[in-house]
Amino acid sequence: MVGREGDDIDASGEPERPAAGVELTAGAVARRLGVAPSTLRSWAHRYGLGPAGHETGRYRRYAERDVAELETMCRLVGQGVAPAAAAALARGQESGDGPVASAPATGGEPDGGRRSRARLVRGLVNASQRLDADAVVAGVSEHLAAEGVVATWQLVCRPALAVLDRQVSETGGCIHAQLMFAWAVSTALRPISAAADTTPDPVAGGAAVLLACTDGEQHTLALEALHAALVESRLPARMLGPSVPDVALDEACRRTRPDTAVLWAQTPRTARPGALRTAGSSARSVLAVGPGWAGLDLVDLPETVDTVDDLPAALRHVAARLGLPLELH
Ligand code: B12
Incomplete structure (x- = not known):
């Protein structure tokens, strides 16, 4: 079923996402998202966002899934994510590509x-x-x-x-x-990540972010990805790597006085609140990341301890704390 222009306006005057099976015109979607129709065309052309299998000479019709994808795109671009990366994330999220690359749909x-x-x-x-x-x-x-x-x-x-x-x-x-x-x-x-050494540090007093895996933690990959993403975004960061004992974490935090110490724990075994307290005694804030911390009650920890669920959120958190723009690839 194809909705007419105006079908998608609710009682409050706010346009809504189309119901399952209903399709919207490009004009209706552009108004819904607050972007120009030419922006939708450009995103379709450059990043393949929007209705699949569009035939030249026919009007594009947007289904619920297309609108959801474009909403994610608008949100990420609005948060400062570069359009190419935002489009890749929007497509992945709405296709369910997230954790596992699923078999593609058609056309x-x-x-x-x-x-x-x-x-x-x-x-x-x-x-x-x-x-x-x-x-x-x-x-x-x-x-x-x-x-x-x-x-x-x-x-x-x-x-x-x-x-x-x-x-x-x-x-x-x-x-x-x-x-x-x-x-x-x-x-x-x-x-x-190595480009960190040559990236000028915009924050006085050294690298503003210190990353470490907690003592006994060998799962480094997600933290390595965060470190590289911070460097790529020109946010100053220093990485300590796997299994950092509390005494070394303490020393590194004292010496560098980071704005944020990011601690990765993959499992509950390596998610020890003591490490958060150690880092928190010298770092201005602590970010507890990784599934290991999931069962931890942050209420019992200092207010400076926070958590986020994924890489984009970690980047946004750090950039917002430093008051620096997020420049992505
Ligand atoms: C790669 C891997 C390894 C590698 C690590 C290499 C490295 N340099 O990191 C090696 C082979 C060394 C390894 C070793 C072990 N591993 Co291992 N490993 C994994 C694997 C496949 C990926 C780990 C990872 O990077 N996860 C991060 C991402 C990829 O996971 P995700 O689910 O996509 O993302 C989640 C979050 O992490 C978050 N997220 C993702 N990315 C980011 C980024 C940021 C910045 C943030 C904030 C959040 C975030 O979003 C998701 C929702 O939770 C996982 C299974 C898995 N898929 O997680 C097992 C897994 C973590 N390992 C496991 C185990 C048991 C082990 C070993 C004990 C095995 C053994 N008998 O030796 C050892 C322990 C080593 C140690 N002492 O730490 C178990 C843990 C079970 C548990 N909960 O206790 C898992 C879950 C496998 C399983 N199915 O049982 N492992």
């Missing part, structure tokens, strides 16, 4: 993008199983260069890790492929 450029990403994820998983390090590093590096750290982590690395994890759980197989993939991702991220 059109956007699905072409999804399909090629799903192929990339499959190729990386296979190359990891073959222990073909060069192929994995090259595949991840190319995507990083083309789409940046946030899109690569969210849409390629996390889905590949989820597939590799499922394979280990289902087959009881060896984790050699997981180790290979993790090493390759670290290797591909490193040239981006």
Whole structure:
């Protein structure tokens, strides 16, 4: 069913997202989102956002899913995310590509993008199983260069890790492929992170963000991705790496007096409130990240301890605290 212009206005005068099965015109969607129709055309042309399988010479019709995708795009761009990365995230989120690259739907450029990403994820998983390090590093590096750290982590690395994890759980197989993939991702991220040394520090007194995995924590990847994303966004950051003992965390925080200490704990075993208190004694604020902290009651901790759920939110949190703009790839 196709809605007429004006069908999508509710009693308060506010346009609504179309109900399932209803489709809107480009003009109605543009008004709904507060953007020019030419912006919708440009996003469709450049990033493949909007109705799939659009035929030249026919009016575009936007379904609920297209509008949701565009709402996410508007929100991210409004938060300062670069359009290419915002589009990659919007497509991933609305397609359910998030944690696992799903089989693509049918037709059109956007699905072409999804399909090629799903192929990339499959190729990386296979190359990891073959222990073909060069192929994995090259595949991840190319995507990083083309789409940046946030899109690569969210849409390629996390889905590949989820597939590799499922394979280990289902087959009881060896984790050699997981180790290979993790090493390759670290290797591909490193040239981006290394630019930190040459990035001028806009905050007086050293790197404003200190990142560390808690004592005993070897799951470094998400924090490595955050470090690279911070550097790519020209936000000053320093990484301590895996399994940082409290005494070393304390020393590093005292010496660098970071605005934010970011502590990753993958499991409850390594999520110790003591580490948050240690960092909080010298850092102005502490960000407890990783699924390990999920069961922790932040109410019992100092007010300076906060948490976020994903990489884009961590970036936004840090940029907002520093009062610096978020420049993404
Ligand atoms: C890669 C990996 C490894 C690698 C790590 C390499 C490295 N350099 O990081 C290696 C092989 C070393 C490893 C070792 C182990 N691992 Co491991 N590992 C994983 C795997 C596959 C990915 C970890 C990861 O990076 N997760 C981050 C992302 C990819 O996860 P996600 O679900 O997509 O994202 C979630 C959040 O983290 C968040 N998020 C994602 N990215 C970001 C970024 C930021 C900045 C923020 C804020 C949030 C955020 O959003 C999601 C919602 O929670 C996970 C399974 C999984 N998919 O998580 C198991 C997993 C974490 N490992 C597990 C285990 C048991 C182990 C070992 C004990 C195995 C062993 N017997 O030796 C050891 C422990 C090592 C240690 N002492 O820390 C278990 C943990 C179970 C538990 N809850 O206790 C998991 C869940 C596997 C499983 N299915 O059982 N592992």
